[in-house]
Amino acid sequence: MTDQTAANPLPPAPGLDPAEQYRAPRNQWLDVWDQFKTHKGALLGLAFFVFIVLGVTLGAYIWPLDAQFIDIRARNQGPSLAHPFGTDQLGRDTLARMIKGGQTSISVGLTAMALALVLGTGIGVIAGYFKKFDGILMRFTDLFLALPLLPLLLVIIMLFRDRLRAVFGPEEGIFILIVVVIGITSWMNTARIVRGDVLAMKEREFVLAAQSIGTPSRRIVRRHILPNVMSPIMVSATLGIANAIITESALSFLGLGFPSDFPTWGRLLFDSTDYLQQYPERVLWPGLAISLTVLSVNYIGDGLRDALDPRIRGR
Amino acid sequence: MLTYTIRRLLIAIPTLLIIGLAIFLLLELAPGDPMAQVPLTVPPEVKQAMREALGLGEPIHVRFWKWLVQILVVEPLNLIDTIFNTTFAEGKLRIISWQTRSPVMEIVAQRIPQTLWVVGMSYVVGVLIALPIGIISAYRQYSVFDQVGTFVSMIGYSVPPFFTGVLVIVIFSVQLGWLPSIYDTTLVVNDWDSFVLQLQQMVMPVMVLALQTTAQISRFMRASMLDNLNQDYVRTARAKGMSESVVVLRHVLRNSMIPVVTVIALGVPAVFGGAIITEQIFKVNGIGQLLITAIQANDLPMVHTLTFIFAILIVLFNLIADVLYGVLDPRIRYD
Numbered sequence: 001m002t003d004q005t006a007a008n009p010l011p012p013a014p015g016l017d018p019a020e021q022y023r024a025p026r027n028q029w030l031d032v033w034d035q036f037k038t039h040k041g042a043l044l045g046l047a048f049f050v051f052i053v054l055g056v057t058l059g060a061y062i063w064p065l066d067a068q069f070i071d072i073r074a075r076n077q078g079p080s081l082a083h084p085f086g087t088d089q090l091g092r093d094t095l096a097r098m099i100k101g102g103q104t105s106i107s108v109g110l111t112a113m114a115l116a117l118v119l120g121t122g123i124g125v126i127a128g129y130f131k132k133f134d135g136i137l138m139r140f141t142d143l144f145l146a147l148p149l150l151p152l153l154l155v156i157i158m159l160f161r162d163r164l165r166a167v168f169g170p171e172e173g174i175f176i177l178i179v180v181v182i183g184i185t186s187w188m189n190t191a192r193i194v195r196g197d198v199l200a201m202k203e204r205e206f207v208l209a210a211q212s213i214g215t216p217s218r219r220i221v222r223r224h225i226l227p228n229v230m231s232p233i234m235v236s237a238t239l240g241i242a243n244a245i246i247t248e249s250a251l252s253f254l255g256l257g258f259p260s261d262f263p264t265w266g267r268l269l270f271d272s273t274d275y276l277q278q279y280p281e282r283v284l285w286p287g288l289a290i291s292l293t294v295l296s297v298n299y300i301g302d303g304l305r306d307a308l309d310p311r312i313r314g315r
Numbered sequence: 316m317l318t319y320t321i322r323r324l325l326i327a328i329p330t331l332l333i334i335g336l337a338i339f340l341l342l343e344l345a346p347g348d349p350m351a352q353v354p355l356t357v358p359p360e361v362k363q364a365m366r367e368a369l370g371l372g373e374p375i376h377v378r379f380w381k382w383l384v385q386i387l388v389v390e391p392l393n394l395i396d397t398i399f400n401t402t403f404a405e406g407k408l409r410i411i412s413w414q415t416r417s418p419v420m421e422i423v424a425q426r427i428p429q430t431l432w433v434v435g436m437s438y439v440v441g442v443l444i445a446l447p448i449g450i451i452s453a454y455r456q457y458s459v460f461d462q463v464g465t466f467v468s469m470i471g472y473s474v475p476p477f478f479t480g481v482l483v484i485v486i487f488s489v490q491l492g493w494l495p496s497i498y499d500t501t502l503v504v505n506d507w508d509s510f511v512l513q514l515q516q517m518v519m520p521v522m523v524l525a526l527q528t529t530a531q532i533s534r535f536m537r538a539s540m541l542d543n544l545n546q547d548y549v550r551t552a553r554a555k556g557m558s559e560s561v562v563v564l565r566h567v568l569r570n571s572m573i574p575v576v577t578v579i580a581l582g583v584p585a586v587f588g589g590a591i592i593t594e595q596i597f598k599v600n601g602i603g604q605l606l607i608t609a610i611q612a613n614d615l616p617m618v619h620t621l622t623f624i625f626a627i628l629i630v631l632f633n634l635i636a637d638v639l640y641g642v643l644d645p646r647i648r649y650d
Contacts, residue, residue, distance in 0.1 A: 041469075146330055146633065148584075148625035150591055152338070154610050155618055159344055246475050250592055253477045254607060266477075273481055273596075280485040287478035295473035302469075 035307040042303020045296035052293050056102035065093040068261065085285050089275065094268075098285055101263035105290070108179055108248045108264070113240035115183030120190025121233055125221055127191070128198025138195070141188050149185050153247070156181050157256045171262050178257060182244050190236040197229040231308035238301030242294045249290050265290045320638055327630050332383075334626045339379050342615045385410050386620065390420050414614045422605065423621070429500055430601030434590040437521040441528025442579055448529070449536020449575075453544060454563060464533065471530025480523045480596040487519060494519055498599040520597040524590060528582065535578050539571040546570075573643045580636040584628035 036042055070090045079086050085094035127137040157177060164173035201207065202225070210220050249266025251257035258264050260271060268286035275282055353362060367373070373381075389407045396402060409418040448468070452461040488496035495516050504513050543549065544567055552562045591603030598604075602621065609617035 143330060143333060146334060146626060146630050147337075148622050148629060151606055151618075151622045151625060152341075154591075154607070155338075155341065155622065158610050158613075159341065242473065249475060250477060253592065254595065256610075269477065269481065276481065276484060277489060280489050283478075283481050283485065287482065291470075291474040291478055294475070295469065298469060298473050 032307045036303050039299075039303035039306060041299040042307075045299030045303070048292060048296040049300060052102065052289070052296070053106060056099050056106055059099040060096075060103070063096055063099060065096040068092070086279075086282065088271070088282070094282070094285060097263045097268060098265070098289060101265045101268050101286065102289060104175070104258065104262070104264040105245055105248060105266070106293075108175065108182070109241045109245040111179045112182035112186070112244035112248070113237055115179060116187040116240050116244075117190060117233060117237055119183065120187035120236070121194050121226075121229075123187065124191040124194025125198055125225065125229075128195040129202060129217065129221055129225065134195075137191075141191050144185070144188050147185070150247075150250070153181055153185060153251065154254065154256055157251065161256075170259060174258055174262075178248055178251065182247050186240060186243055186247075190233065190240070193232045193236060194229055197232055198225055201225050201228050231304075234308065235301055235305045238297050238304060242297040242301070245290065245294055245297075316638070316641055319641065320634075323634050323637065327634060331623075331627060331630055334630075335383070335386075335623050336379060338619055338622050338626075339382065340375075342619055343375060382410070382619070386623065393418075393420065410616050410620055412609075412614055412617045414609065414612050414617065419617050419620045422617070423602065423624070426600060426602050426605050429498075429599055430587060430590065430594070430603065433498070433517060433520050433597075433599050433601065434524060434586050434593075436517065437524035437590075438528055438582065438586045440521055441525035442532055444525065445529040445532035446536055446575075449533040450540055450563070450568065452533065452537045453540030453571075456541065461537075465537075468530040468533050471526040472534070474526075476523050476527060476593050477596060479526060480519070480593055483519050483523060484596070496597070498597045500600050520593055520599060523596075524593050531582070532575065532578060536571065536575050539574050540567060543567045543571045573640065576643060577636040577640045580632055580639055583632050584625065587625065587628055 070092060085098060087093055088097070123137055123141065127134045127141075160177055161174060164177045167173060168176055207220060207224055210224055215223075245265075248257060248264065249269065252264050252266030253270045255270065258267050260267060265286040269283055269290070272279070272282040272286065353365065357365075385408065389409055392407065393409060410420065411417070412419045412422060415422065448464050452464040455461055484496045487494045493515075496519075498516050498520060499512075502509060502513055502516070504510050549562060549567060552566050553559075557566075587602060590601070591607060593599070594601045594603040595607060606618065606621050608614075609621065
């Protein structure tokens with residue numbers, strides 16, 4: 001029986017049990033963190049991602065220059081003390097534009113990921129838990145998976161850009177459009193994974209126990225099922241951020257994203273390619289920012305997958 | 316197996332119809348008017364007649380039905396006509412591009428070779444590089460080769476093609492001047508010099524795309540090999556005294572290829588449609604570039620037809636991947 005007490009969530013009474021019998025019960029997330037720490041790439045990725053997020057949020061306060069300020073005399077300058085990343089063809093400071101662009105890129109990534117996650121988890125849980133919706137929702141998911149996504153994204157943005165701009169203003173309109181469009185085209189994998197896990201979870205005894213004491217479905221899903229399918233959701237969240245950042249940059253790169261006076265990393269890269277012959281170094285900053293951010297997020301996802309897998313954890 | 320394939324084919328038909336309808340309804344909302352460039356002196360009733368000649372102005376369901384007939388009956392008939400020199404499709408109205416006023420399918424047929432040549436080649440190259448990397452990485456897990464290979468595939472996974480493409484142009488075209496940055500489609504390969512030129516202009520787009528393919532497939536290959544290397548039958552094979560190359564290349568590799576082959580099949584539709592960005596960077600006038608220009612020019616029949624072709628390819632190769640999985644793996648039985 002002494003082994004069983006280890007699974008007891010209550011803290012052990014001091015002095016009653018010998019300490020060597022079991023470890024003091026710990027929070028599950030501390031275990032996850034311990035495992036996560038052993039993955040060097042993931043740790044580096046996390047550090048870099050935090051650095052980028054802090055850089056684009058606090059950077060605007062530390063670096064005083066305005067991203068929109070045009071100093072035509074200082075145009076096309078290389079790196080210097082006044083402009084560490086140089087200036088563009090209108091004399092706007094590249095570092096300030098990178099910070100401003102990063103705010104947009106990162107916030108598009110996070111919001112679109114959140115939207116895709118909510119959609120995917122919702123559809124996955126409903127399809128997995130309620131049998132009568134399973135068939136139709138999974139056909140729906142298959143249908144979405146069969147859509148040619150990038151062409152459709154381009155078409156949707158072309159069609160709705162002007163209307164949303166008229167309603168919400170030029171910047172908010174396109175932000176809402178891009179976030180919604182990326183969100184509704186990237187929830188399918190989350191939904192499939194969550195559905196599979198919910199199907200397995202539904203047959204477990206604790207759910208049966210909850211059902212037998214008359215817990216309503218809503219509460220079973222919220223209290224018993226959702227916490228247990230958190231790990232695949234978190235892993236697909238990291239992949240979702242990476243996917244959203246790349247998609248937004250690709251759209252901006254194709255000229256169908258944000259307007260050019262409203263910088264994002266993809267847009268900056270696109271604008272720099274016009275000056276590829278004269279100032280090839282200019283494509284480097286936005287390109288590196290996108291690539292390293294996505295790389296760090298992917299590494300975080302890798303580490304998280306290992307850390308959340310109980311078969312790997314504690315080995 | 317046959318019944319499964321037939322059932323899947325039958326399911327694919329309503330799927331494609333719904334996708335076609337969805338894209339059609341989406342394009343219905345499009346702003347802009349194909350008659351916008353007609354001079355103002357043209358009287359409105361003539362304009363209306365021109366609009367109807369383009370197939371506009373009728374109710375939605377009639378137009379959708381006409382489009383369906385065109386893409387599913389008339390265009391295949393035209394294909395048969397060009398191949399066998401028959402006249403089945405004579406006098407039937409084809410899908411007309413609003414940009415060039417010529418049949419959409421003819422333009423697609425002009426663009427397909429460039430896309431297949433560049434993007435298809437990159438897919439083949441990517442797969443050929445990825446398989447050995449995946450095999451060696453798994454066989455020597457945690458070795459230096461594995462670490463480097465995993466890191467490189469992670470980079471290929473994360474760095475978007477619009478950065479690698481621009482980067483290789485900066486390095487090899489601007490700085491070193493070795494390779495042309497623009498893909499010249501008019502080049503005719505008829506002797507050794509033009510062949511070398513063709514190779515030179517293909518290197519960069521092919522490598523940029525191959526990096527993406529390699530990254531994805533080598534990850535899959537490695538994971539699949541690792542799954543199999545720890546199985547009991549591998550120990551049995553070694554215990555029987557088989558040489559290491561037979562164990563790895565015959566026993567393990569064959570079993571590990573099963574999921575990888577399906578992943579390779581799933582990636583094929585992207586060969587036709589997904590290289591939009593790379594074609595844009597290197598100015599390859601393939602299908603992806605055709606789609607972009609059609610979207611920018613508001614050429615709705617072209618956009619509709621192209622996206623529908625992509626959807627057909629995706630559904631078809633999903634089906635092929637599933638059937639292949641059942642054919643290759645005797646443990647899978649779809650019944």
